[in-house]
Amino acid sequence: MDNTTTTRSRTFPDNDEANATTPLPEEEAPVYYEGCPGCAMERKVENSTGIPYKEFVFVGVTSLASALPISSLFPFLYFMIQDMHVAKNEQDIGVYAGLLGASYMAGRFAGSLFWGVVADRVGRKPIIAFSLFTVVILNTLFGLSVNYWMALTTRLLLGSLNGMLAPMKAYCVEVCRPEHHALGLSVLSSAWGIGLVIGPSIGGYLAQPAMHYPNLFSENSIFGRFPFFLPCLCISLVALGALISCIWLPETLHMHKNLQVEVEMVGDSRPAPRREAPHPKKSLYKNRPLMSSIAAYCVFTLHDTAYSEIFSLWTVSDKRYGGLGFSSKDVGQVLAVSGAGLLVYQLFIFRHVHNLLGSVNSLRIASALSIPILASYPFMTNLSGTKLGLALYFAAIAKGALAMTILTGNAILQNNAVSQNQRGAANGLSATGQSLFKTIAPVGAGVLFSWAQKRQHATFFPGDQIIFVILNLVELLGLVLSFKPFLSLPKKYDFK
Numbered sequence: 001m002d003n004t005t006t007t008r009s010r011t012f013p014d015n016d017e018a019n020a021t022t023p024l025p026e027e028e029a030p031v032y033y034e035g036c037p038g039c040a041m042e043r044k045v046e047n048s049t050g051i052p053y054k055e056f057v058f059v060g061v062t063s064l065a066s067a068l069p070i071s072s073l074f075p076f077l078y079f080m081i082q083d084m085h086v087a088k089n090e091q092d093i094g095v096y097a098g099l100l101g102a103s104y105m106a107g108r109f110a111g112s113l114f115w116g117v118v119a120d121r122v123g124r125k126p127i128i129a130f131s132l133f134t135v136v137i138l139n140t141l142f143g144l145s146v147n148y149w150m151a152l153t154t155r156l157l158l159g160s161l162n163g164m165l166a167p168m169k170a171y172c173v174e175v176c177r178p179e180h181h182a183l184g185l186s187v188l189s190s191a192w193g194i195g196l197v198i199g200p201s202i203g204g205y206l207a208q209p210a211m212h213y214p215n216l217f218s219e220n221s222i223f224g225r226f227p228f229f230l231p232c233l234c235i236s237l238v239a240l241g242a243l244i245s246c247i248w249l250p251e252t253l254h255m256h257k258n259l260q261v262e263v264e265m266v267g268d269s270r271p272a273p274r275r276e277a278p279h280p281k282k283s284l285y286k287n288r289p290l291m292s293s294i295a296a297y298c299v300f301t302l303h304d305t306a307y308s309e310i311f312s313l314w315t316v317s318d319k320r321y322g323g324l325g326f327s328s329k330d331v332g333q334v335l336a337v338s339g340a341g342l343l344v345y346q347l348f349i350f351r352h353v354h355n356l357l358g359s360v361n362s363l364r365i366a367s368a369l370s371i372p373i374l375a376s377y378p379f380m381t382n383l384s385g386t387k388l389g390l391a392l393y394f395a396a397i398a399k400g401a402l403a404m405t406i407l408t409g410n411a412i413l414q415n416n417a418v419s420q421n422q423r424g425a426a427n428g429l430s431a432t433g434q435s436l437f438k439t440i441a442p443v444g445a446g447v448l449f450s451w452a453q454k455r456q457h458a459t460f461f462p463g464d465q466i467i468f469v470i471l472n473l474v475e476l477l478g479l480v481l482s483f484k485p486f487l488s489l490p491k492k493y494d495f496k
Contacts (some may be wrong), residue, residue: 023131032132038174038254039124055175056184058249059168060191062128065242066164067195068202068235069139070104074312075204075328075335077101078230081226086148094313094453096148101309103152105438107159112435115163116428120421123253124167124174129246135239142253143232150349159435160387166427173415182354189408191347193409197339199235199402200312204332206231212329252310254421275417284429286373288488289416296487297410298433299478300367303471304403305441306448307374310467314377322381322464324388334396340402341397350405360482360489363409366402367479373399374472378465405476418492 003033033039045052073080078096085091121129138158145151172184209217212226219224224228283288315331317323326334354362372394380391418426448467456463 033256036255037251041174041250041252042254045175049177051180051183052175055250056172056187057494058245059172059175060187062132062242063162063168063191064195064198065132065235065239066135066162066168066193069135069142069158069197069232070233071196071308072203072231073142073198073228074101074200074309075316075331075444076207076231078313078316079149079208079328080151080228082150092450094446094450097121097157097313098309098443100152100155101442101446102439103155104159104437105305105442107156107435108162108165109159109432109439110434111160111163112166112431113425113428114164116424116426116431119163119167119170119424119428120253123251124253124424125169125246125249125251127163127167127491128249130170130244131162132239132243134158134161134235136243139239140236141383143229145228147386159416165429165431165434166424168332169411169427169430170416170423171252175250175468180413182359182408184349185411185415186326186346186350186354186404186408187315189404189411190342190350193400193404193407194339194346196308197335197341197342200308201332201339202233202234202338203228204328204330206234212303229484238302246352283472284418284422284426287417287426290414290426290429290451292481292486293413293486294430294433296478296481296495297407297414297430298437299474299481300403301434302437302441303478304476305438306445306474307471309442309445310449310471313446314464314467317449317453319381320456322378322456322462324381325394328412329447334392336394337380338396338400341393342400345397345401346404349401353405359412360487364479364482365404366405366409367475370399370406371400371472372476373402374468375436375477376469378393378463381464389472413489428449 056329078101081087081093087096115127115131135158138154138161142151142154142158145154168188169185171270172188173181176184207230208227210219210221210227210231217230219225231477312331313323314322315326315334316328317325319325357365376391376395380388380395383391412470414426414430448470452463452467457465458466461464462470
């Protein structure tokens with residue numbers, strides 16, 4: 001790599017002026033290296049004052065493609081386990097559904113930190129492209145699963161080889177100025193959240209097409225023989241489109257090979273103060289602002305993942321077990337409307353909320369508001385028709401918007417706690433913790449759901465009520481962790 005430098009000239013006072021007064025230290029002029037993609041991006045960002053729409057669109061599309069397969073199986077998971085005849089009775093379906101739902105996050109827990117560290121060494125672009133490739137292949141194979149163990153294995157591999165989240169979080173703050181970091185991370189969080197909502201709607205609408213759309217799909221076609229292949233194929237095609245778009249993705253990582261010290265020469269040939277090579281990396285585990293924000297992030301992630309699975313299982317379960325008795329198509333419709341509402345919130349409302357309240361206050365308020373919304377869910381079983389539809393749509397939209405606000409605020413805190421040369425690893429560490437809790441959440445949610453269905457006539461919080469009480473306790477724990485002394489902020493952080 002050519003390490004030719006481009007610098008800005010600076011003037012220094014002569015000796016008399018220097019002796020007469022003590023000038024304030026000047027900020028070093030930046031040094032850019034030709035051929036370094038990170039320097040090229042940094043120079044572009046410095047010279048631009050506008051919003052990098054092209055880069056943000058890419059962030060949104062790739063995040064959407066990566067998030068779609070995570071929860072797309074939830075609406076048809078109940079029916080998939082039924083078709084595979086692995087559960088001995090109907091009440092045990094939740095346990096097998098929880099294990100299958102958790103397998104993706106178990107894989108991501110094993111691989112996230114590794115991919116984050118690799119992204120800090122080889123760049124963001126290669127890891128993003130490879131992750132999209134794994135989505136295309138493994139998500140397609142999941143739709144063609146012929147038994148429970150094949151489905152479990154493909155989901156486990158998909159999670160372990162998809163290392164996109166860590167480099168993408170780093171990338172979306174490296175392509176814009178600091179005043180646009182919140183917008184960049186909100187684009188990522190929103191696209192991710194929309195993917196987690198649209199994914200289930202795709203799964204709900206397109207699963208079992210020979211049953212729901214017999215005029216278009218026959219029982220003898222591949223979609224009849226593999227009733228859950230169509231939604232997986234559609235998601236894989238979206239990921240393929242995002243993979244192709246990686247051709248135009250600019251790299252943002254600084255790559256200064258064999259560079260020890262950068263020296264800037266001034267007009268009189270005297271060396272200006274030197275900018276040393278990057279300091280040795282400090283241990284991320286001793287970075288209290290980072291670790292405290294990750295702790296809160298993991299708890300909120302545990303809650304959101306458990307909520308997603310329980311919502312889908314609760315809506316499709318029979319009314320005699322405290323559910324709503326919806327079909328997978330009905331669930332898909334609810335989630336599609338929720339995704340549309342989340343998109344409107346991200347485009348037109350979130351930025352103003354963040355500018356007014358800041359990251360910390362917005363996530364605290366959003367967490368507090370989520371509690372009464374969740375508490376209302378068990379009482380919806382007493383509604384029907386239009387009243388049920390309005391209540392469920394409003395609650396789902398509001399819950400999605402509040403969850404996006406919480407996760408975006410946490411992501412901003414994490415990226416502000418580290419420098420660029422540790423950002424991939426920091427986000428990988430965050431994704432590792434997040435994946436651990438996302439692994440626990442579906443299993444715990446499945447077991448909790450099965451247990452709740454067997455105690456519909458209990459005196460203390462019967463059936464579905466106990467499910468939402470426990471979800472609210474987890475949300476309350478996350479809210480507590482967002483206050484001191486649990487949450488530590490950088491000294492110069494603007495609380496707003």
